[in-house]
Amino acid sequence: MLVGGGVCPTIIGSCFITVSGAGIVLELSRHIQTYRSVCLPQYYAAYDEETERIMSFSKNIAALVTALGTGIAAVAGFSAAALASQPVPWQTGFQAAVTPVMEQINDFHNLLLVIIIVITIFVTALMMYVMWRFSAKNNPEPSKTTHNTLIEIIWTAVPIMILVVISVPSLKLLYLEDKAPNAEMTLKVTANQFYWNYEYPDHGGFAFDATMVDEADLKKGQPRLLTADEAVVVPVNTEVRVLLAAADVIHAWAMPAFGVKTDAVPGRLNETWFKVTKEGTYYGQCSELCGTNHGFMPIMVKVVSKEDFAKWVAKAKVEYASDEAAEPAVKVATITKN
Numbered sequence: 630m631l632v633g634g635g636v637c638p639t640i641i642g643s644c645f646i647t648v649s650g651a652g653i654v655l656e657l658s659r660h661i662q663t664y665r666s667v668c669l670p671q672y673y674a675a676y677d678e679e680t681e682r683i684m685s686f687s688k689n690i691a692a693l694v695t696a697l698g699t700g701i702a703a704v705a706g707f708s709a710a711a712l713a714s715q716p717v718p719w720q721t722g723f724q725a726a727v728t729p730v731m732e733q734i735n736d737f738h739n740l741l742l743v744i745i746i747v748i749t750i751f752v753t754a755l756m757m758y759v760m761w762r763f764s765a766k767n768n769p770e771p772s773k774t775t776h777n778t779l780i781e782i783i784w785t786a787v788p789i790m791i792l793v794v795i796s797v798p799s800l801k802l803l804y805l806e807d808k809a810p811n812a813e814m815t816l817k818v819t820a821n822q823f824y825w826n827y828e829y830p831d832h833g834g835f836a837f838d839a840t841m842v843d844e845a846d847l848k849k850g851q852p853r854l855l856t857a858d859e860a861v862v863v864p865v866n867t868e869v870r871v872l873l874a875a876a877d878v879i880h881a882w883a884m885p886a887f888g889v890k891t892d893a894v895p896g897r898l899n900e901t902w903f904k905v906t907k908e909g910t911y912y913g914q915c916s917e918l919c920g921t922n923h924g925f926m927p928i929m930v931k932v933v934s935k936e937d938f939a940k941w942v943a944k945a946k947v948e949y950a951s952d953e954a955a956e957p958a959v960k961v962a963t964i965t966k967n
């Protein structure tokens with residue numbers, strides 16, 4: 630009787646959940662299509678203001694979390710200023726964001742952190758209560774209750790709704806990271822075992838290799854395993870399109886402060902972008918296990934003013950002109966007919 634009485638509402642409940650779930654998925658995919666074709670170009674054009682509006686909620690949370698983090702860091706004896714362009718001892722958070730993409734990654738991370746904390750507290754409290762309330766001592770005569778359609782619908786629908794809420798900023802971020810909205814220059818990066826080759830196709834096509842500086846050769850203040858003999862120089866407040874390829878195995882060009890981590894794959898051209906808003910020297914590393922010296926192919930990016938960049942380009946054109954003609958990042962086979 631008990632089971633029979635519960636079957637019908639359960640089936641209806643399941644049907645309801647399935648139909649509404651399918652509805653949500655359909656609706657979501659329709660939104661994504663509209664978003665890609667209609668909203669995305671506009672979004673790119675004005676992503677700063679859009680970001681401001683959409684992320685204002687998570688910005689407030691971010692401020693709260695940052696304030697908490699700063700407090701904890703201060704207690705632990707580290708100042709917030711220590712979070713610079715490279716990893717610092719005992720660092721637990723991200724490196725300070727210097728691009729719009731990394732700022733959004735930070736916001737998204739902080740939003741997720743709040744959601745996770747609320748869920749964890751709720752589940753823990755619920756379990757503690759159940760353990761106490763229904764223990765053998767407090768509840769010696771257990772009831773034979775089974776099935777509760779309303780609760781079953783709630784515990785299915787609520788997680789779906791949480792996932793839908795998370796998917797909105799998540800997808801927006803994915804599309805924003807994907808392609809440069811209005812690239813002003815291109816940087817071609819070719820990964821090799823175990824160094825990087827950089828090419829500036831918009832500035833005369835000069836190219837150079839960057840390898841790690843050995844520990845014994847480090848000058849004062851140069852970070853170990855992160856210093857390269859040649860820095861990638863880019864202008865500040867400029868949208869840089871990065872084209873990535875590899876000459877041998879899969880590597881990944883990763884710059885934590887930029888929110889960039891993109892694989893460099895042999896025979897394939899990947900794209901990413903960054904727009905650094907603060908001058909300085911930033912460090913990253915290859916982030917794909919690519920062989921024995923995987924840990925020894927650092928990335929060093931110097932972000933300078935537009936004037937200094939123009940001066941550097943003029944100098945670099947002469948300095949790197951002596952190198953043998955740069956190998957194309959992606960080699961295309963040519964067929965010659967006799």
Ligand SMILES: [Cu+2]
Pocket residue numbers: 820879880881915916917918919923926
């Ligand atoms: Cu590598």
